[in-house]
Amino acid sequence: MKRLVIVGGGNAGTLISNLLAGKLDITVIEPNEYHIYQPGLVDYIIGDVGEDKIKMPTRSVLKQSIKWVKSKATKIIPEDRAVITEDGQRYEGDYLIIATGGQNKSIFNLRGYHTLDEVRAIREEVLNPKGKNFVIGSLPGIIKCPAAPWELSFLIKRKYPDANVNVIIPAKQPPPLQVPMSNMFNKKASELGIKVYKGFVINEVNHNERYIVSTEGEKVKFDHLIIDTPIFTSFTELADKSGLIPVDKDTLIHKDGVFVVGDVNNTPTPKTGAAAHFQAEVVVNNILYEIEGNRSKEKYDGTAMCAVYSGIGEGMLVWLNYEKSKALGPISLYYHMKKMFTNLYWASLNGSIDVVLRPMVASIRKIV
Numbered sequence: 001m002k003r004l005v006i007v008g009g010g011n012a013g014t015l016i017s018n019l020l021a022g023k024l025d026i027t028v029i030e031p032n033e034y035h036i037y038q039p040g041l042v043d044y045i046i047g048d049v050g051e052d053k054i055k056m057p058t059r060s061v062l063k064q065s066i067k068w069v070k071s072k073a074t075k076i077i078p079e080d081r082a083v084i085t086e087d088g089q090r091y092e093g094d095y096l097i098i099a100t101g102g103q104n105k106s107i108f109n110l111r112g113y114h115t116l117d118e119v120r121a122i123r124e125e126v127l128n129p130k131g132k133n134f135v136i137g138s139l140p141g142i143i144k145c146p147a148a149p150w151e152l153s154f155l156i157k158r159k160y161p162d163a164n165v166n167v168i169i170p171a172k173q174p175p176p177l178q179v180p181m182s183n184m185f186n187k188k189a190s191e192l193g194i195k196v197y198k199g200f201v202i203n204e205v206n207h208n209e210r211y212i213v214s215t216e217g218e219k220v221k222f223d224h225l226i227i228d229t230p231i232f233t234s235f236t237e238l239a240d241k242s243g244l245i246p247v248d249k250d251t252l253i254h255k256d257g258v259f260v261v262g263d264v265n266n267t268p269t270p271k272t273g274a275a276a277h278f279q280a281e282v283v284v285n286n287i288l289y290e291i292e293g294n295r296s297k298e299k300y301d302g303t304a305m306c307a308v309y310s311g312i313g314e315g316m317l318v319w320l321n322y323e324k325s326k327a328l329g330p331i332s333l334y335y336h337m338k339k340m341f342t343n344l345y346w347a348s349l350n351g352s353i354d355v356v357l358r359p360m361v362a363s364i365r366k367i368v
């Protein structure tokens with residue numbers, strides 16, 4: 001049996017390992033005891049769900065035949081398809097998959113909102129706010145799910161209609177493919193009375209006096225500051241200048257036998273769980289093509305998708321690939337789709353809802 005080593009048991013790594021279980025000898029290297037459904041962190045912050053809804057033991061989301069190494073990779077050697085872990089062990093495969101997601105640096109002492117540890121304090125503040133000024137947004141660079149800061153601001157404004165909710169967007173103009181999404185979000189913000197600062201690049205954060213200042217000298221006061229910071233890979237020796245690991249954008253191949261999947265690769269598509277899922281399926285197919293040969297090769301076309309809450313009972317849907325994009329809604333269907341996915345996510349990790357997911361995605365493709 002061919003050996004597959006997967007570094008990172010998040011969304012992409014878990015799905016790939018489960019879909020290939022039994023067909024290859026699989027080792028997943030993942031340090032965390034719990035797998036987190038990251039889109040659910042927004043529901044958690046706003047108080048809609050508890051921790052139990054968005055986390056599951058790592059062992060329980062991996063099929064039994066998969067070997068889980070509870071350790072952190074400290075070195076990756078693509079030439080050998082090998083990984084060294086923090087305890088000095090070496091793991092080598094016929095295939096190597098890097099699915100380590102994005103890491104964040106602490107910039108201006110800002111806290112991130114990518115892990116449960118980070119968001120517990122944010123949830124506490126959002127549920128018991130000590131002031132009315134919320135400032136939500138991001139620093140320049142590639143962030144996880146660019147819709148998340150908007151979604152959080154919509155939900156907070158709906159929860160506290162009297163609050164002053166401000167959204168900080170570093171870009172003056174969105175990239176062309178994100179224009180439909182940006183227009184839809186800006187329209188909703190304006191309807192809700194949310195102030196949007198476009199082209200606001202944070203240059204200073206004064207945590208004591210509670211204000212931020214842009215590179216152009218504009219000052220915005222806050223009581224509650226929720227600012228996302230850009231992602232990069234901690235394996236900097238493998239990264240290109242984007243901070244992420246380069247791949248062929250159609251095949252997700254970094255080097256012979258080495259695939260890089262999900263947030264950690266440099267594909268020009270927003271970093272979303274949906275993109276990670278679709279990329280994982282392409283890689284699984286193409287590995288099976290090589291070892292079983294009973295299918296044709298597939299290409300990843302850049303598809304990413306994100307349902308975004310714009311209120312309670314109201315949601316939007318953003319869809320794009322490498323060539324085109326569309327923003328749909330707001331309607332109640334997208335809200336309920338996203339809510340339902342909080343439960344379906346766990347089944348999506350072993351491909352068991354693909355019978356529903358595939359026709360759904362195909363019908364969305366037809367609309368757009």
Ligand SMILES: Cc1cc2nc3c(=O)[nH]c(=O)nc-3n(C[C@H](O)[C@H](O)[C@H](O)COP(=O)(O)OP(=O)(O)OC[C@H]3O[C@@H](n4cnc5c(N)ncnc54)[C@H](O)[C@@H]3O)c2cc1C
Pocket residue numbers: 007008009010011012013029030031032037038039040041042071072073074099100101102113114115144145148234261262263264271272273274275276305306307
């Ligand atoms: C607040 C928030 C809201 C979001 N909302 C949405 C949404 O609405 N829709 C959507 O589609 N996406 C959303 N996303 C993005 C989505 O969660 C990510 O795109 C998705 O999880 C990426 O999957 P991944 O497998 O690439 O990385 P991850 O799921 O982050 O998994 C990476 C794994 O690698 C492990 N790892 C890291 N370093 C090492 C190492 N050195 N050794 C071993 N293992 C390592 C980590 O522990 C982690 O388990 C959101 C994200 C956040 C934070």
